Amino acid sequence: MERIYDDALNEEIYINSYSNGLKAFVIKKKNFSKAFAGFATKYGSVDGKFVHPKTKEVVEVPDGIAHFLEHKLFEEEEGNVFDRFAKFGAMANAFTSFKETVYYFISTQNFYENFEILLDFVQNPYFTDQNVEKEKGIIGQEIRMYQDNPNWRVYFNLLNALYVNNPVKIDIAGTLESIQKITKEDLYLCYNTFYHPSNMIIVVCGDVDPQKVFDTIERMEKTREYQSLIERIYPDEPENVNQKxxxxxxxxxxxxxxxxxxxxxxxxxxxxxxxxxxxxxxxxxxxxxxxxxxxxxxxxxxxxxxxxxxxxxxxxxxxxxxxxxxxxxxxxxxxxxxxxxxxxxxxxxxxxxxxxxxxxxxxxxxxxxxxxxxxxxxxxxxxxxxxxxxxxxxxxxxxxxxxxxxxxxxxxxxxxxxxxxxxxxxxxxxxxx
Structure with a gap:
């Protein structure tokens, strides 16, 4: 465990690295009643084309798959992860951005019980043909809702005006057409590629014991074989805007x-x-x-x-x-x-x-x-x-x-x-x- 103290900010951060490539950080906040824990992967909506780390073949998956995967990780064979967090009084959620997916909870009590739930469900995907098909309807409704949201629409319309080819112009949730192409196999492929510990970090912030946090991670971390850096493929983008x-x-x-x-x-x-x-x-x-x-x-x-x-x-x-x-x-x-x-x-x-x-x-x-x-x-x-x-x-x-x-x-x-x-x-x- 490494400790870094920043004099200018009066902040201290603890860092620990694990054999599977995962890194964890604890931002110590004394006397804070609320604690945050996030499990994040460097994987977002723009990462739809990449070189498979093992086969070295170029893979292209449907738009919206990172967001779809975020939704599906909360579903377990026994039920829904949110129910487990609610039992210990935590507010849990997740978000997918252009470059990241983050799963997190915020709590004022039972921090370590909630932390174990976070570590458990993010490392244990459960995808079936049936629950993937069911999710298409749910996400389809979400896409329609955002299409009618003026703030969302003006934002992505701007990105479509700015960019000719870059995938940042594509809605994070994908389109009604693209999500229909997503399969269970696609989800496992992207999970196994981008949810590798070497592509992920854990960040905790609050009045917690850094050593206990790191020990909990070590006890619950999944052993994964070495994976080389993921090569992401982005199209060439001209300097001009797409439309004025x-x-x-x-x-x-x-x-x-x-x-x-x-x-x-x-x-x-x-x-x-x-x-x-x-x-x-x-x-x-x-x-x-x-x-x-x-x-x-x-x-x-x-x-x-x-x-x-x-x-x-x-x-x-x-x-x-x-x-x-x-x-x-x-x-x-x-x-x-x-x-x-x-x-x-x-x-x-x-x-x-x-x-x-x-x-x-x-x-x-x-x-x-x-x-x-x-x-x-x-x-x-x-x-x-x-x-x-x-x-x-x-x-x-x-x-x-x-x-x-x-x-x-x-x-x-x-x-x-x-x-x-x-x-x-x-x-x-x-x-x-």
Whole structure:
């Protein structure tokens, strides 16, 4: 067991490695009443094409299979895993993202009993032809529900506008057609490939005994033969956006929109990924933060409301920035954002705004450490990118004004931008599906 103490954050983390390739981390939080435990695999919706680690053959599976697999792991021969967690007072759940699948629970009592349940069910899949067929109907309903969800729709429409080939544009749950192709054999193939301990980590955060956590894992870990690194195959992606505008109509009171900027500086070493991420967040805060004159102006004009916000998604295979919310005139907001970016490029970033933005980004990062769930999930995201989340404070401090000026000019470009809008259903204009 290795212990690392971070003086700047006053945080301690314990690390243990296992013979089967699994790694476990305990973020010790003294006097916290709530504890989080997550069992995560570096496997998400974009990993539909890969080289089989044993046969070395290229395998391509149906879209949505990572999410389907997440659903099925909660089903056991004797019943449902949620019932086991409920018995010990834990809230359990899971999520599939583009790059990860995470199974977790949060509890204020019976931590080790719940921890054993987590370790048990994630390592013991139970798939049958019958329960796979049954799940297709359940997930099909979920896909239909999300298709009618305006926030989900505007988001994935934006990704379809940004990307030509990258699978990040495909709905995490897949499509009604793709899930019908999923078989029990597909699920076991993907489970045995991506749920190998060498491709997984366990993260615990709370006032727990690290040694007891690590001993529990060692007692319950499954022996697996060595597996080489998984080679994932992604299609080539051009630098241009797929389309400049994508629109649809749904039952909303006010138009919902996202404006996206496609980032073509990808496949960087971990340190450069950290710096690119931080610089983009700082630049965005100087441009669009709630304390800026630009935000105030749009707000006073009634072009945006309190739901206006932005985020940056930074991965080795794709990165994109998105900004949006609700507006009576999304196209005018888009025009004003592009105009504002070009104006700041000419005049330069205000130094006082830069210093303020650095403090905001630092504060946003530090607040995560007060929430066991947020810091654990952030830790998982960062770890799978080869990045140490505890390094962020030091790296935020090291970001210079000149770095952000350079990032502004390199990244925020009208030519790699697009807009997605969901209009109210009674909008008279014709829209593109």
């Amino acid at each position: 505008k994508i629109e649809t109509s749904l039952s909303v009171a006010m138009p919902i929109f996202y404006i996206g900027f496609k980032d073509n500086q990808n496949d960087l070493p971990p340190y450069e990924m950290i710096m690119k991420d931080i610089q983009t967040q700082i630049v965005a805060e100087t441009l669009f933060g709630k304390s800026t004159d630009f935000y105030e102006m749009l707000y006073k004009e009634g072009l945006i409301n309190q739901n206006f916000g932005f985020e940056y998604n930074c991965e080795p295979e794709y990165s994109f920035f998105m900004i949006g919310g609700e507006s009576k005139d999304p196209e005018e907001v888009y025009r004003r954002i592009i105009e504002h970016v070009e104006d700041v490029k000419k005049k330069g970033i205000n130094r006082e705004e830069f210093e303020r933005a650095k403090k905001v980004v630092l504060g946003n990062h530090l607040r995560k450490f007060d929430n066991p769930e947020k810091i654990s999930v952030e830790f998982i995201y960062s770890y799978f990118k080869g990045v140490n989340i505890f390094e962020y404070v030091k790296e935020i401090a090291s970001v210079s004004f000149e770095m952000c000026e350079k990032r502004l000019r390199e990244f925020f470009d009208e030519n790699t931008s697009c807009i997605s809008v969901v209009w109210p259903a009674d909008k008279k204009n014709s829209v593109m599906e």
